[in-house]
Amino acid sequence: STLMRSSAASDVYKRQEENQFIQNMNDIIMRKFICLFMVCFLSIATTLRAWEGNVLISTPNTSIILSATEGQQLRFSYFGERIEENQIHQVFDSWAGFHRPAYPVFGTSTYEISALHAVHADGNQTLDLVVDKVEQNPVKDAILTVITMKDRVYPFTVKMYYKAYQQIDMIETWVEVSHNEKKAVVLKRFDSGHFLIRRADVWISSLHGHWGAETQLESEPLVSGMKVIKNMDGIRNGLGDHSEVMFSLDGKPQENSGRVIGAALCWSGRTKIRVDMDDTFGRSVHSIFAGMNEEASEYKLEPEEVFTTPVLALTYSQEGIGGASRNFHRWARAGMVHGCDKPRDILLNSWEGVYLNIKEPEMDQMMNDIASMGGELFVMDDGWFGRKYRRINDNSSLGDWVVDTEKLPNGIQGLTDTAKKYGIKFGIWIEPEFTNTKSELIDNHPDWVLRAGSRELSCGRGGTQVALDLCNPKVQDFVFHVVDTLLANYPDIAYIKWDANGELLNYGSSYLPKDKQSHIYIDYHRGLVRVMERIRAKYPDVVIQACGSGGGRVSYGVMPYFDEFWVSDNTDALQRLFIQWGTSYFYPSIAMAQHVSASPNHQTGRVVPLKFRFDVAITGRLGMEIQPKNMTDEEKDFSKKAIATYKSIRPVIQYGDLYRLISPYDRKGVTSMMYATEDKSRAVFFVYKMEQFVNQLLPRIRMAGLDPKKNYKIRELNVAPGANPCFLNDRVFSGALLMNTGIELQLEREYASWVLELTEI
Numbered sequence: 001s002t003l004m005r006s007s008a009a010s011d012v013y014k015r016q017e018e019n020q021f022i023q024n025m026n027d028i029i030m031r032k033f034i035c036l037f038m039v040c041f042l043s044i045a046t047t048l049r050a051w052e053g054n055v056l057i058s059t060p061n062t063s064i065i066l067s068a069t070e071g072q073q074l075r076f077s078y079f080g081e082r083i084e085e086n087q088i089h090q091v092f093d094s095w096a097g098f099h100r101p102a103y104p105v106f107g108t109s110t111y112e113i114s115a116l117h118a119v120h121a122d123g124n125q126t127l128d129l130v131v132d133k134v135e136q137n138p139v140k141d142a143i144l145t146v147i148t149m150k151d152r153v154y155p156f157t158v159k160m161y162y163k164a165y166q167q168i169d170m171i172e173t174w175v176e177v178s179h180n181e182k183k184a185v186v187l188k189r190f191d192s193g194h195f196l197i198r199r200a201d202v203w204i205s206s207l208h209g210h211w212g213a214e215t216q217l218e219s220e221p222l223v224s225g226m227k228v229i230k231n232m233d234g235i236r237n238g239l240g241d242h243s244e245v246m247f248s249l250d251g252k253p254q255e256n257s258g259r260v261i262g263a264a265l266c267w268s269g270r271t272k273i274r275v276d277m278d279d280t281f282g283r284s285v286h287s288i289f290a291g292m293n294e295e296a297s298e299y300k301l302e303p304e305e306v307f308t309t310p311v312l313a314l315t316y317s318q319e320g321i322g323g324a325s326r327n328f329h330r331w332a333r334a335g336m337v338h339g340c341d342k343p344r345d346i347l348l349n350s351w352e353g354v355y356l357n358i359k360e361p362e363m364d365q366m367m368n369d370i371a372s373m374g375g376e377l378f379v380m381d382d383g384w385f386g387r388k389y390r391r392i393n394d395n396s397s398l399g400d401w402v403v404d405t406e407k408l409p410n411g412i413q414g415l416t417d418t419a420k421k422y423g424i425k426f427g428i429w430i431e432p433e434f435t436n437t438k439s440e441l442i443d444n445h446p447d448w449v450l451r452a453g454s455r456e457l458s459c460g461r462g463g464t465q466v467a468l469d470l471c472n473p474k475v476q477d478f479v480f481h482v483v484d485t486l487l488a489n490y491p492d493i494a495y496i497k498w499d500a501n502g503e504l505l506n507y508g509s510s511y512l513p514k515d516k517q518s519h520i521y522i523d524y525h526r527g528l529v530r531v532m533e534r535i536r537a538k539y540p541d542v543v544i545q546a547c548g549s550g551g552g553r554v555s556y557g558v559m560p561y562f563d564e565f566w567v568s569d570n571t572d573a574l575q576r577l578f579i580q581w582g583t584s585y586f587y588p589s590i591a592m593a594q595h596v597s598a599s600p601n602h603q604t605g606r607v608v609p610l611k612f613r614f615d616v617a618i619t620g621r622l623g624m625e626i627q628p629k630n631m632t633d634e635e636k637d638f639s640k641k642a643i644a645t646y647k648s649i650r651p652v653i654q655y656g657d658l659y660r661l662i663s664p665y666d667r668k669g670v671t672s673m674m675y676a677t678e679d680k681s682r683a684v685f686f687v688y689k690m691e692q693f694v695n696q697l698l699p700r701i702r703m704a705g706l707d708p709k710k711n712y713k714i715r716e717l718n719v720a721p722g723a724n725p726c727f728l729n730d731r732v733f734s735g736a737l738l739m740n741t742g743i744e745l746q747l748e749r750e751y752a753s754w755v756l757e758l759t760e761i
């Protein structure tokens with residue numbers, strides 16, 4: 001069984017004296033410039049013995065092997081397809097085992113890149129960690145392996161955790177650092193985890209981008225040198241470089257074939273992923289390190305204090321990038337995204353409809369309109385608050401979470417009553433981590449904002465926006481009470497949009513002591529998590545959206561507390577195809593807020609048919625972001641039907657398996673994807689025409705995720721007003737034909753699209 005280690009560990013440790021000699025030889029001899037003869041000799045010697053002290057960490061289809069012998073350095077030996085216990089030796093016999101440091105520490109092997117660097121109380125800069133104990137125990141849905149390592153000289157402990165899910169191919173790893181030295185130890189680097197990939201034609205895919213153009217996908221081969229993917233914002237890490245990556249081990253990334261390793265660092269603050277090509281030991285590897293960004297973040301760890309790193313989630317798939325994505329989605333729905341047991345409501349958000357110009361009659365009208373189109377929720381966005389300083393522009397009032405009664409004479413109660421009258425739910429926007437220099441909050445609590453001593457405040461949005469100091473427990477209380485007061489006073493609020501429109505400026509906390517100012521980037525996010533934990537303990541059922549100037553909070557660091565995220569402020573359907581494509585690499589559709597907005601689009605000016613706008617938005621959590629008053633009756637009618645259609649396919653979209661088929665990045669004129677239920681009885685297929693040329697060669701699209709033996713009836717959904725359904729409508733095809741031969745397209749206009757429902761017959 002995979003639980004073999006705790007008992008078998010002691011046997012293993014008895015054999016370590018034999019191993020000790022061989023591994024010491026490894027450490028001493030296998031440095032740079034060793035001759036080929038020695039490499040071969042040692043590899044054979046290691047092969048003979050190395051499997052004996054191994055820890056097997058397995059999910060249904062994947063395994064990690066660590067070599068953990070008491071008194072010796074922990075080694076990372078294998079990550080890939082599932083291995084059974086009696087096959088471990090085969091990994092080494094075939095020379096597939098890495099047998100390299102699992103968590104390299106700085107000091108003794110100074111030529112190695114390290115995951116952990118600590119300066120002891122006496123100034124010594126080195127660590128030398130050896131395995132003390134290995135424990136493996138079942139926990140909810142998973143098996144938890146804990147490897148305790150101790151320094152050979154200092155009272156310094158590192159515990160490495162590996163949580164292997166038993167129903168999902170996901171292994172979470174993280175580290176706890178603690179010590180018992182006389183004074184504080186300074187941590188200079190503190191990665192969550194480290195793993196290795198054999199050097200080959202390995203490609204890395206990662207997401208980058210900023211406001212309005214988030215999650216732009218980039219794929220490139222790994223070459224010599226180090227690739228660094230870092231996030232510097234301080235508050236939102238969904239902008240800039242994302243802390244999720246995929247590695248395609250068999251050349252250029254393929255959607256549905258090839259071996260892929262996916263990694264997601266679950267932290268909401270600054271992050272750093274380092275990918276280094278290393279041939280120190282004569283066998284080339286890509287060495288991957290991921291953790292909180294250590295820049296300007298030295299951490300002074302007091303005796304007995306435990307420093308816990310964020311989780312690094314690792315997955316492996318033989319089914320290409322798509323397989324790794326589906327693993328992330330399953331894991332997300334199983335708990336990494338809050339509240340996925342409940343399907344998500346269809347909503348209207350007021351932002352692009354009225355912007356800051358909130359007024360009671362408009363709110364009433366918008367609620368009436370979305371209710372009559374079949375929507376289920378109305379969300380009042382920015383602009384509803386501020387008394388002394390009214391929120392007329394974006395340069396004031398954040399922090400003053402009291403209703404502007406000039407705009408809303410009947411307050412929030414009036415709005416929730418109206419929502420009830422129309423039979424829908426009500427949601428509200430807040431931005432509780434920020435304030436403006438023009439606010440009662442800052443008038444009363446000037447020390448509650450981050451500020452660099454006596455320096456003038458650097459301000460963000462509106463020239464006045466600054467971040468609160470969430471390192472400070474009093475500020476954490478305040479933020480908790482913003483939510484608590486709203487929800488306690490207005491229990492009918494069903495949804496909160498939690499925004500964050502700024503980076504971490506003004507590096508200074510009046511709460512943290514002088515010698516711990518460098519904790520700000522870390523303690524801010526620990527404070528945020530503390531607040532969210534309190535909110536979730538009291539309000540588990542309120543739906544909360546994570547937003548950060550658009551997609552700034554698309555981060556597994558916060559998603560355990562948030563039900564969904566705003567994908568981007570860019571609601572242009574064409575550009576959204578790219579943004580949503582990239583986001584779907586790691587995040588599930590149920591969490592992706594996708595709204596139909598006006599045409600011409602407010603961000604790009606592009607004119608796009610309403611059908612196309614709907615067809616793009618319905619691949620995630622559908623919403624509208626528009627003033628319905630400005631829509632024609634025909635448009636309202638189409639929207640009503642499209643919303644009803646979405647309701648009928650919602651379970652397939654929000655809970656189905658995603659298969660991406662044709663990437664918008666491949667510039668083939670179309671992009672295509674589909675969702676299929678786990679039992680493959682239903683699926684929904686999407687294809688979008690991105691540009692139109694006469695006599696254009698379009699690909700025949702081969703579907704995926706179906707059962708080749710089943711027959712499926714096709715029904716076209718969301719047929720454009722006045723148009724006939726496409727030639728595939730009402731026909732029956734085998735899964736084999738749909739997947740192996742594929743379907744031809746007939747999309748002869750820019751922004752034409754098909755949504756096809758496939759039902760097993």
Ligand code: DGJ
Nearest residue numbers: 351381382547549550569
């Ligand atoms: C940024 C968000 O992304 C928008 O959706 C909107 O809520 C504005 N902030 C409001 O200020």
